[in-house]
Amino acid sequence: MSEIFSWPLGPAPTLISLIFGYLLGSIPFGLILTRMAGLGDVRTIGSGNIGATNVLRTGNKKLAAATLLLDALKGTAAAAIASRWGIEAGIAAGFAAFLGHLYPVWLGFKGGKGIATYIGVLLGLAPIIVLVFAAVWLAMAKLTRYSSLSALVATCVVPVVLLVSGYGKIGLLFVVMSIITWIKHRANIQRLLAGTESKIGQKG
DSSP states (O other): OHHHHOOOSOHHHHHHHHHHHHHHHTOOHHHHHHHHTTOOOGGGSTTOOOSHHHHHTTTOHHHHHHHHHHHHHHHHHHHHHHGGGOHHHHHHHHHHHHHHHHSOGGGTTOOOOSHHHHHHHHHHHOGGGHHHHHHHHHHHHHHHOOHHHHHHHHHHHHHHHHHHTTOHHHHHHHHHHHHHHHHHTHHHHHHHHHTOOOOTTOOO
16 A cells, blocks of 8 residues: 555656646647637637537537547646656656646636546556546446536546556546546536536537
């Protein structure tokens, strides 16, 4: 158990990993892509977030898909590249990328809700477990047709699977990331409880 909480990475590499991850994660691809496409500021529509779900509200499915992919890949790149220094560096960079997406300094610390980057960091640190996330999401989506609920349930399952599968430090990382994800989705949770959350494929 003590090995899970050990941190052999020195302060300098840790700091560099955090800064690198945060800067990469804070790139607002949703905002950049919509502006490049002449669709204005995505923060002025829908939820005001910069993530793929809000980009989809512009009506451009290709831009939404591109935003989803790029928001995921920035988490993957941060974790995978920094992991060359060791798993602790990958964890630090991945976590910082996740926080960068949620709280980008360039946008007044108002970013997305983190699901795509969460998946991306998971892909960079424990790629096989992405299949668990996908399976849970698909099963819940089929049962409930709620995208937000499907993602939230998947973020509960992933840390448990990581911890029981021997991914100690990565599992702890995803415990923290899952808690933050639930906090960022509190509005969705309120709508789910009230029965007003939009379902997959539902307009308006």
